[in-house]
Amino acid sequence: MHQIKQNILETLLQLKGSGKFASIGTADFVFPGLTIEGMEEIAFPINSIQALALIGTAQKAPFGQGRSTIYDDNVRSAREIDAAKITFKNPAWEKLIKKVLTNVKADLGLEDYSIAANLYKLLIYKEGDFFLPHKDTEKEKGMFGSLVIGLPSSHTGGELVIHFEGVKETADFARSADPYAINYAAFYADCDHEVKPLGAGCRVCLVYNLVQEKAGKKIALQSVQTHAARLAELLSQHQAQEDPRPAIVLLGHQYTPENFSYDALKLNDRAKAEALLQAAQKAGYYARACLVTSYLSGAPAYDGYYDDEEDDSDAEMEEVYDDSLSIEHWTKSELPTPDNVPFEENELITSFALDEGEPIIKESTGYMGNYGPDLMHWYHYGAVMIWSPDVNARLLLTQGAASQLSWISYFNRTKQITAAEATSIEFIVSTGFNSDHRTEKEVNYNALADWLVNRNDKAFLLQLNTGLLQSYFIKIDPAKWVTIFNNIPADVTAGTFEKLTETITLPVLKQLVAVLQEMAGDKKLHSIAAAQTGDLPGYFKSVYSRDPGRVDAGTLHHLLWMAKKASPVAAWIQEILPILTKDLQRSYVHKVLAPLLLQVKDGSKLTDGLRQSCRDYLQQRADQQPQPPPDWSRPLPDTKQYSKEWQLLKTFLESPTEQVFNFRKNQAERTALEHAIKNATIDLKTETIKTGSPHTLRITKTQATYQRQMKDWKEDVVLLEKLKK
Structure with a gap:
């Protein structure tokens, strides 16, 4: 090697x-x-x-x-x-x-x-x-x-x-x-x-x-292409070794991550990179230009004292107590970006030693009390990583979900995949993708839908465990599920829904409603969609009996569409309406139900029923206008915390006439009492009077609860009037 x-x-x-x-x-x-x-x-x-x-x-x-x-x-x-x-x-x-x-x-x-x-x-x-x-x-x-x-x-x-x-x-x-x-x-x-x-x-x-002009070695075309042919042979030998690793070749210069790109490569780094990329293509390998980052942290030389006014970032690092090697920055490419490439220094292909000379980025924590500064050095070396499809098959298993799905999308698009890579993808799909909290929100699982269609395994969905099937069901767009279901037999589609709804959850229910609307417009899937739509009341009843959450406006919009376009039987509306309106909460009415109903122009019996339920709920609240407190007495909070402090305030709180209580004590006692008030729901406000010593904590009774209730009541009345129009 x-x-x-x-x-x-x-x-x-x-x-x-x-x-x-x-x-x-x-x-x-x-x-x-x-x-x-x-x-x-x-x-x-x-x-x-x-x-x-x-x-x-x-x-x-x-x-x-x-x-x-x-x-x-x-x-x-x-x-x-x-x-x-x-x-x-x-x-x-x-x-x-x-x-x-x-x-x-x-x-x-x-x-x-x-x-x-x-x-x-x-x-x-x-x-x-x-x-x-x-x-x-x-x-x-x-x-x-x-x-x-x-x-x-x-x-x-x-x-x-x-x-x-x-x-x-x-x-x-x-x-x-x-x-x-x-x-x-x-x-x-x-x-x-x-x-x-x-x-x-x-x-x-x-x-x-x-x-x-002068005699000597004859000029011959030594182009990138000429060198690429030789490099292709050498890379094939490198990747043919037992237990091969990616070939990571350092080009020679450092680059800041912000300014790193293929076009920004310095001097003959560009030619080296081009030769390596072409060589990889000739050999049938993958290749990406990247930055190999060597990170060092440590302490500077100590000359007897530390100066907190001095910039220590240029100090020489005398002791290294942490170091790492990684690849985190890549140039743009049609190839997916690996997000986890473990390697050791001895695996690098380089003509120079790492960490010699000046790092491209240096930082210092500065003076820290009795301790000197910590120095941090980053060496960002331009490099090209080359790896064979067999090495890629192993790398795929260690990547995060975003990278794994990007590779699936790449294979879907190019139709170029080896047996080893296909085996790795099959394992990933069958057992679940690696999670990565850093990219979880950015992960798009639609590539998985195309993979499932391309693999043409009619019964694969039924072979997945219920939890994994539900996870995929939630993450793939509804329109993609229509494509998947069109590619498998009707009995497998029906079996998939049966498995999904055995122990249905709120996220699955929300996705199910969206998928059924997409399926309703498909001639092949219409009958299955109709059957599942008929079962929705039972699904809602099951979920709502276990989950305190409620479906969002998007899901309700799908239901309103079904009630009007899917022509469910009358009993369907009669059954689902009381489930949707049971135990209505004010925030749900104001933020979800009412805004949706106010947007609907062409309603249905379900729309009418939901609107009437909202009106009844708001009318009941409107009939109970809040009243101000009869006097200034306030109940003691029902809490076991700060019991000593609440006993100090007990007489003041029970008094129907006293509005202000001045607490002139040392800072520790004032702070404890202030914390007690801040950690309780009670109509009190505090301010510190800084005249005299010790200072005084002034506690004043308010009508905050009544004012909050009146604000809510007025909003309820306004919304009720809108729904009546």
């Missing part, structure tokens, strides 16, 4: 620059002082008159086939002017070419080489001209590639498309934002390239041969 890791690192080390096979860019305009033999100096942008003149001077452009030179308009249609007829009067043009070469060297990984650009031809493409895919032949000793300079001219189309090992780069000089810009594209001779048909105007380019 060590040798495989070393070979991976050595392969990545050979990847220079960006690892690109093509370099495409733009430079600021410089007048070249371009003259063609027999013509005056060319002005820019090149206009149609100059373009016609260039075409008149040029000759038909051939192409090479082996050692032969061939003219065929079906392969290449363009005109060319030989370099011998071209002159540049402006010395700044040569400086521009050198600047372009500097960029090209960085992109093509040629910083260690000396290269030159030798002018070869000037090419002119008019409307309809093109060049089919081809490779450039070696036109002079040391040539390894080509450089195309697009001179400013108005045209559309004519894109230069460069291909290498299934990857495509496009140089579209016509779409430059600056009409005077100098566009360029350089690429290795091993690349296939083509010029798409020109739409309109005229495309004028200078073509240079890229040549290796």
Whole structure:
């Protein structure tokens, strides 16, 4: 395993620059002082008159086939002017070419080489001209590639498309934002390239041969694709080891989590990441760019005293008493994000030691009394994690529900899953998903519905234990259940409902009502929905006898729809109405029932019954208008707490005339009495009078209970009037 890791690192080390096979860019305009033999100096942008003149001077452009030179308009249609007829009067043009070469060297990984650009031809493409895919032949000793300079001219189309090992780069000089810009594209001779048909105007380019100037190791295309092929072999060896783990390759630089993205990768980290991602694809593995976080906490060196004014975050950590390794930040990808990847430091594939040099994030708790500060260091290393489907099958079992369901959604979408992964998903679905309180509210179980349909096991739902079946039933959207039930036999659907309702709970009841409304509109499921709808009164009676909760407005809305659209028998309404209105509570009437009924425009007998029950309830409350207390006596709270304090207040509370009690005692006694009042429901308020010593706790009787009751009564009266209209 060590040798495989070393070979991976050595392969990545050979990847220079960006690892690109093509370099495409733009430079600021410089007048070249371009003259063609027999013509005056060319002005820019090149206009149609100059373009016609260039075409008149040029000759038909051939192409090479082996050692032969061939003219065929079906392969290449363009005109060319030989370099011998071209002159540049402006010395700044040569400086521009050198600047372009500097960029090209960085992109093509040629910083260690000396290269030159030798002018070869000037090419002119008019409307309809093109060049089919081809490779450039070696036109002079040391040539390894080509450089195309697009001179400013108005045209559309004519894109230069460069291909290498299934990857495509496009140089579209016509779409430059600056009409005077100098566009360029350089690429290795091993690349296939083509010029798409020109739409309109005229495309004028200078073509240079890229040549290796000094003797030495011959320049060869060492692109991302070349390295990816080698890396794919090594990764296959890595993942073929006994008990393999994910291959986690550190790229070399640190990144803050806030600014970490694939596009933000520094220097050749981008090329390394691209090579690893392509290698994983070639090997049939999964791969994600991520941050490997090494966290250290500890204490700084102690020099005899601590200064609470000093910023200790830059202090050297002398003693480490806690450390951890984790992956918590990932770049965007169509692949689901693993949320639990355990690994040890010795499993990492890295050319450098962890925790050396400066961490990218440092914090200090600051001075803490008699203790020095705690230092916290975070090293966030850019990395790529690669893992095989077999490793993924094991990882799936340890992920949280959100990640597990994301993988199920991915498999549903791509239809690409191995037998080992399918076995893991089957186990998860059959035994239940791992819970994770951090993402519990964000988990979407609809992917499970699609999985259940795709697996095509007609009797699977009946094989689940009741608790797990009910859990899935609640979490999957009602419309998805219609899809599931349409995919299984009617007797299995009926059996599923029987199992769900054996010991029905309030959450199951609420979901059941929503599902039945969805099923009522489906011809295949209509009869089952009707049968279950008929059983709803019994389900409500069972749940309401055990659960103090009540269904929400959404569930009631479904019931109102059923009462009007599903045409239940009259006895159904007569049976369910008293269950829904038994032991009405004020908050339920005001917050759930009444708002819903006030929105219903086209009612039913159930709507009418619920509205009448609400009116009767509110009328009963309206007939009992609260009355103010006859005097200022207040009952002692029925509590065993603070008995000493309540005995102090007993005489005051029983007095029908006293409204204020001044308690002048030390702070401990005042605080105890204040706590007693705050922890009881009683019409008293307190304030501290800070004149004199000790201070005085002033206790005043109020009519808070009566005022609260009057507020509720007025709201009841208003709501009653609304329901009567």
